[in-house]
Amino acid sequence: MKRTATVLALAALALATVAAVKASAATRGLQLGLADATFTNGNAAVREEWLGRARDAGAELVLLGVDWSAIAPRAPSPGFDAADAADPAYDWAALDAAVRSAVAQGLTPVLDVQVAPPWAEGPGRPSADVAPPGTWKPSARALGEFAAALASRYDGAFPDSGDSGAGPLPQVRWFQIWAEQNLSQHLNPLWENGRLVAPAHYRQMLNAAYAAIHGVNSGARVLVGGLAPYGDAVIGGARVPPVWFWRSLLCLRGARLRPLPCPDPARFDVAAHNPIDVWGPRRGALSPLDVSVPDIGRLRAIVRRAVATHRALPASPKPFWATELWWDSSPPDPRGVPVHRQARFLGEALYELWRQRVSVAIWWFLRDQAPGSEGFAATQQSGLLFRDGAAKPAYAEFRFPFVARREADGRALLWGRAPATGPVALERPRRSGGWAPLTHAVAGASRVFVVRIAAAGHFQIRARQGGEASLPASLAAGKGGSQ
Amino acid sequence: MAKIATLTLAIALAMPVPAGAAVHAIVPPGNSESDQYSQTIPGSTGPRVPDPTKDPGDAVRAGALSEAAARALRQGGANGAALATAVAQTTERGAGSPAAPGAPGRPSGDSGLGDGFQLLLLAIAAAALVYAIARRRGLATR
Numbered sequence: 229m230k231r232t233a234t235v236l237a238l239a240a241l242a243l244a245t246v247a248a249v250k251a252s253a254a255t256r257g258l259q260l261g262l263a264d265a266t267f268t269n270g271n272a273a274v275r276e277e278w279l280g281r282a283r284d285a286g287a288e289l290v291l292l293g294v295d296w297s298a299i300a301p302r303a304p305s306p307g308f309d310a311a312d313a314a315d316p317a318y319d320w321a322a323l324d325a326a327v328r329s330a331v332a333q334g335l336t337p338v339l340d341v342q343v344a345p346p347w348a349e350g351p352g353r354p355s356a357d358v359a360p361p362g363t364w365k366p367s368a369r370a371l372g373e374f375a376a377a378l379a380s381r382y383d384g385a386f387p388d389s390g391d392s393g394a395g396p397l398p399q400v401r402w403f404q405i406w407a408e409q410n411l412s413q414h415l416n417p418l419w420e421n422g423r424l425v426a427p428a429h430y431r432q433m434l435n436a437a438y439a440a441i442h443g444v445n446s447g448a449r450v451l452v453g454g455l456a457p458y459g460d461a462v463i464g465g466a467r468v469p470p471v472w473f474w475r476s477l478l479c480l481r482g483a484r485l486r487p488l489p490c491p492d493p494a495r496f497d498v499a500a501h502n503p504i505d506v507w508g509p510r511r512g513a514l515s516p517l518d519v520s521v522p523d524i525g526r527l528r529a530i531v532r533r534a535v536a537t538h539r540a541l542p543a544s545p546k547p548f549w550a551t552e553l554w555w556d557s558s559p560p561d562p563r564g565v566p567v568h569r570q571a572r573f574l575g576e577a578l579y580e581l582w583r584q585r586v587s588v589a590i591w592w593f594l595r596d597q598a599p600g601s602e603g604f605a606a607t608q609q610s611g612l613l614f615r616d617g618a619a620k621p622a623y624a625e626f627r628f629p630f631v632a633r634r635e636a637d638g639r640a641l642l643w644g645r646a647p648a649t650g651p652v653a654l655e656r657p658r659r660s661g662g663w664a665p666l667t668h669a670v671a672g673a674s675r676v677f678v679v680r681i682a683a684a685g686h687f688q689i690r691a692r693q694g695g696e697a698s699l700p701a702s703l704a705a706g707k708g709g710s711q
Numbered sequence: 712m713a714k715i716a717t718l719t720l721a722i723a724l725a726m727p728v729p730a731g732a733a734v735h736a737i738v739p740p741g742n743s744e745s746d747q748y749s750q751t752i753p754g755s756t757g758p759r760v761p762d763p764t765k766d767p768g769d770a771v772r773a774g775a776l777s778e779a780a781a782r783a784l785r786q787g788g789a790n791g792a793a794l795a796t797a798v799a800q801t802t803e804r805g806a807g808s809p810a811a812p813g814a815p816g817r818p819s820g821d822s823g824l825g826d827g828f829q830l831l832l833l834a835i836a837a838a839a840l841v842y843a844i845a846r847r848r849g850l851a852t853r
Binding site: 408411413456457458460461467504505506507513514515518520554555556557558561563564565604605606609610 | 737738739740741742747748749750751
């Protein structure tokens with residue numbers, strides 16, 4: 229009892245030292261997106277239910293996979309015009325439906341093109357065990373034609389043949405070209421005779437798509453495919469470290485980023501990465517060639533150098549997006565992280581990415597997948613929602629992320645992204661129960677707020693906007709702090 | 712004495728395993744069977760430059776830390792984890808023979824310290840052992 233009283237007295241003393249230093253609305257935002265297999269489900273009711281849940285969760289964007297091989301004809305006839313979105317050999321029905329549903333829910337679609345049809349793969353194809361279908365030397369020219377068709381179909385004026393009376397198909401502005409092309413699961417060959425060849429081939433693919441998309445819609449934006457975070461620093465390896473891939477893509481050599489001759493520099497509008505961490509979001513990759521959540525600066529330095537030396541065009545600053553981010557949770561996956569830790573990792577990752585000026589973060593998935601034939605290991609249990617639709621703590625964290633950090637000078641940094649613009653109350657627990665106001669912030673147009681307060685001691689804190697509160701964050705007594 | 716034993720064990724565990732003998736991988740929680748997103752622990756010799764006269768398939772690394780060594784160190788608390796990280800990161804940053812210059816698309820400048828690092832570890836272990844014995848003798852004679 230005496231000890232409890234002492235602790236309470238110390239806590240009260242600590243809180244008494246709290247003084248709001250400033251509450252300011254940060255102008256830099258962080259848009260959130262979700263990816264989920266249900267978003268492209270062929271059943272309209274299923275698709276719209278989960279897209280609606282994505283909107284309710286606070287997502288602004290949805291990442292929709294575009295399976296080029298499924299839309300294009302299996303064996304094109306001689307009259308097939310690949311650049312014509314109206315060519316009858318194309319089957320756009322599933323994608324049209326997904327785009328329509330997403331836009332109807334107020335969500336911004338991001339279309340990620342992957343998987344070449346067999347006829348668009350290069351010669352000398354090995355077995356599917358070596359190079360999965362759609363990954364072998366995809367033709368840059370064919371990809372460019374498909375990209376032209378894709379961009380024109382969603383330029384905002386294309387007649388919607390499948391939904392008569394609904395007007396033209398919605399406009400799509402964001403197009404991502406491939407995904408994790410540093411892995412042999414997605415692009416081959418990565419190496420030839422000991423030389424890294426995939427980045428140069430991918431550069432041709434990217435540039436063909438860029439020219440085609442911008443040729444159709446100058447307002448469209450092209451994203452580089454997000455790379456997987458970890459590679460094997462081995463010549464001939466099946467996973468190229470992202471730093472190697474980016475350097476080669478942008479014609480820069482070695483750690484000093486010396487410019488190499490580059491007759492056809494990479495063209496893109498947005499740099500993307502998939503910082504999928506094997507541990508928490510505050511711990512960087514072991515290898516300086518890999519890029520996990522806190523390591524985005526490694527890529528930013530490469531891209532900045534490329535822009536400065538005209539190895540990345542247009543020569544203007546490139547926004548960074550995190551296009552795949554997740555942690556599986558337990559339950560249901562016994563090997564996942566506990567659900568509360570999953571939520572904490574999510575919030576901290578969003579803060580880490582925002583801190584590194586990442587402008588969009590896309591979480592995979594909205595809902596847990598069913599276990600596969602081998603159990604949970606090969607499917608995603610990273611949902612904000614359990615399989616039955618019940619919310620995990622991560623759902624609240626995604627809607628209202630809030631992080632408290634102890635800074636080096638001893639002050640506390642409180643960062644959050646409110647569900648809406650407007651005032652945000654920052655509160656501490658009352659000794660008698662409930663929460664008491666501590667200070668306040670204002671969430672501006674970006675909805676992101678940052679407050680620094682002078683505060684000693686270890687205590688909990690939460691953010692509240694109207695009737696909605698964030699998950700509580702714990703502010704550590706020492707340096708570092710954690711939610 | 713326990714500290715000496717721990718240090719010696721840690722250094723012994725840090726000795727390299729034969730190239731390709733072990734998979735040094737840490738996988739994302741919940742996806743233990745996925746090899747797409749596993750993080751490998753960097754090796755002591757860094758990425759080797761492929762010899763154009765040989766099959767590039769032999770360009771593999773010897774590992775500075777076996778999987779067991781890394782696990783043992785990380786289970787040893789913050790200091791163990793720090794040592795594992797230091798071994799891994801030091802070996803990755805060190806000097807080594809870079810890839811052939813002027814070869815576009817060829818990664819370069821990311822080699823490890825090579826065998827010198829193991830010698831350094833052995834020297835540290837020996838120094839620690841000598842220091843501990845001397846200190847113990849000194850205490851005993853007081």
